[in-house]
Amino acid sequence: MPLKIATLDNHCTMLSDQVLEDFLRQLRGVVIRENDPAYDNSRRVWNGMIDRYPAMIVCCAETSDVMATVKFARTHNLRVSVRGGGHNVAGKAVCDQGIVIDLGRMNSVEVDPEIPSVRVQAGARLADVDEKTRPLGMAVPVGVVSRTGVAGLTLHGGLGWLLRRDGLTVDNLLAMDVVTADGTLITASATEHPELFWALRGGGGNFGVVTSFEYRLRPVTSQVWFAAVLYPYDLAQKAIAFWRDYMATAPRELSSFCVLRGKPMQAAGQKIPRQPVVAFLACYSGPFEKGEEAIRPLREWATPVADFSGPKDYHLGVQRLFDKDYPPGRCYYWDSLFFDDLDATTINCIAAHAEQCVSSLSSVNIWALGGAMNHVPPSETAFGKRDCNFMVAVEANWEEAEGAPGNIAWAVDLVDALRPASRAGVYLNFPGAAAGKLSLVKGSYDGNFAKLQSIKKRYDPDNMWRGNFNILPECDG
Numbered sequence: 511m512p513l514k515i516a517t518l519d520n521h522c523t524m525l526s527d528q529v530l531e532d533f534l535r536q537l538r539g540v541v542i543r544e545n546d547p548a549y550d551n552s553r554r555v556w557n558g559m560i561d562r563y564p565a566m567i568v569c570c571a572e573t574s575d576v577m578a579t580v581k582f583a584r585t586h587n588l589r590v591s592v593r594g595g596g597h598n599v600a601g602k603a604v605c606d607q608g609i610v611i612d613l614g615r616m617n618s619v620e621v622d623p624e625i626p627s628v629r630v631q632a633g634a635r636l637a638d639v640d641e642k643t644r645p646l647g648m649a650v651p652v653g654v655v656s657r658t659g660v661a662g663l664t665l666h667g668g669l670g671w672l673l674r675r676d677g678l679t680v681d682n683l684l685a686m687d688v689v690t691a692d693g694t695l696i697t698a699s700a701t702e703h704p705e706l707f708w709a710l711r712g713g714g715g716n717f718g719v720v721t722s723f724e725y726r727l728r729p730v731t732s733q734v735w736f737a738a739v740l741y742p743y744d745l746a747q748k749a750i751a752f753w754r755d756y757m758a759t760a761p762r763e764l765s766s767f768c769v770l771r772g773k774p775m776q777a778a779g780q781k782i783p784r785q786p787v788v789a790f791l792a793c794y795s796g797p798f799e800k801g802e803e804a805i806r807p808l809r810e811w812a813t814p815v816a817d818f819s820g821p822k823d824y825h826l827g828v829q830r831l832f833d834k835d836y837p838p839g840r841c842y843y844w845d846s847l848f849f850d851d852l853d854a855t856t857i858n859c860i861a862a863h864a865e866q867c868v869s870s871l872s873s874v875n876i877w878a879l880g881g882a883m884n885h886v887p888p889s890e891t892a893f894g895k896r897d898c899n900f901m902v903a904v905e906a907n908w909e910e911a912e913g914a915p916g917n918i919a920w921a922v923d924l925v926d927a928l929r930p931a932s933r934a935g936v937y938l939n940f941p942g943a944a945a946g947k948l949s950l951v952k953g954s955y956d957g958n959f960a961k962l963q964s965i966k967k968r969y970d971p972d973n974m975w976r977g978n979f980n981i982l983p984e985c986d987g
């Protein structure tokens with residue numbers, strides 16, 4: 511049966527059986543279409559709010575499948591999306607009526623202990639990397655939930671428990687293999703296609719399909735000191751101010767965020783008190799014997815309602831601690847803002863608004879940035895917000911799709927209220943309204959945007975990679 515499929519310019523075309531057969535013959539992976547029993551499962555992403563119907567999902571088995579699919583899409587001018595781990599909240603990994611280039615089966619992780627470095631295929635999850643680096647006492651600085659895809663997280667920056675010591679995930683990249691819009695495979699590194707290497711370190715999926723990432727490894731002790739201290743919500747304002755001041759002088763080996771849960775929590779697997787709380791979470795990745803002291807002020811600030819702090823296995827404990835709180839299929843809307851500082855007005859606004867959340871699963875998480883991330887000049891990579899000291903992530907999380915209007919409105923209202931005091935743009939891994947607003951994407955890159963546009967023009971002049979947080983190619987004249 512001929513296949514009706516969307517084109518890049520939002521029209522539809524028909525692909526004949528012969529054209530499809532010729533394409534399928536080139537692949538080692540499988541193609542899933544609407545009549546396939548695996549279709550419904552394969553088109554789903556982590557966020558249960560996303561419900562898109564691609565014309566076909568190409569489950570790539572190897573890089574040559576990616577190249578063949580890109581050439582095929584290019585020849586027929588087809589709409590494409592790229593799926594790494596499928597965890598982006600905006601669901602950009604899946605497109606309606608087009609082709610999904612699904613990298614999920616390309617998930618090998620190979621460690622080179624000599625450099626030391628690790629080569630990670632683009633369908634891998636954070637847990638796949640942790641599993642291979644753990645025996646070496648090493649880690650890649652990635653995010654804090656182990657099922658997240660490495661690819662999307664890396665391409666938009668990457669914030670996690672080693673952030674202040676080792677920088678963003680992109681700061682630990684040595685090279686990437688990339689299939690460009692004409693279907694050729696190139697390597698981007700400091701010496702090969704250095705401009706593309708610059709752009710991919712924050713510029714997202716705008717420049718091609720990254721098939722593998724090579725990261726420098728960082729040493730991590732197998733046990734690290736982890737703080738998880740819960741205080742009563744009525745101390746929220748004071749707690750945020752204390753935490754802000756403590757993080758300003760804390761050692762860079764301490765990465766932390768402050769979490770506001772305005773409704774009694776239902777966190778999985780922990781004996782959480784049934785009351786609203788403000789929590790300090792922190793991981794100390796310096797010498798183990800110094801960790802208890804580094805987290806002590808966070809534990810002794812006031813009388814906690816619960817304290818789950820202590821030594822934890824970095825890879826199997828800390829990195830997986832929150833996995834159960836973020837199951838696939840639940841409904842999510844996440845937004846974010848960057849701040850140079852948290853003044854009293856901002857703190858009051860956050861504390862008052864977080865308490866009004868609709869769902870007990872929702873939270874506001876304030877990340878302390880700084881440290882190694884700040885030591886890289888903002889122009890060194892495409893990522894735009896290195897010089898900010900805090901990021902506020904607003905997480906609306908709820909169970910039933912019908913709850914969307916109220917839960918999203920809660921998040922949007924808070925972001926709107928905070929926006930005047932914040933820096934422009936968002937963290938594109940927690941994209942909120944940036945999913946459909948080019949001005950927010952532009953603002954996210956600060957002074958790097960014009961350079962990104964000119965690199966886009968060179969590597970993707972026809973804007974083939976547009977179903978993402980899109981950077982339009984620089985226009986002539």
Ligand SMILES: Cc1cc2nc3c(=O)[nH]c(=O)nc-3n(C[C@H](O)[C@H](O)[C@H](O)COP(=O)(O)OP(=O)(O)OC[C@H]3O[C@@H](n4cnc5c(N)ncnc54)[C@H](O)[C@@H]3O)c2cc1C
Binds near residue numbers: 601
């Ligand atoms: C539960 C949870 C926890 C999270 N925690 C953190 C955290 O601690 N720190 C943090 O920084 N972020 C965090 N995030 C955000 C996360 O980084 C983003 O959702 C990220 O996009 C996930 O990557 P992915 O590969 O799963 O995304 P996907 O949804 O597969 O892809 C998102 C987009 O990235 C691009 N893309 C993906 N793969 C490729 C590729 N190989 N080549 C080119 N473009 C590609 C495409 O444009 C795609 O649409 C978290 C997300 C979730 C759901």
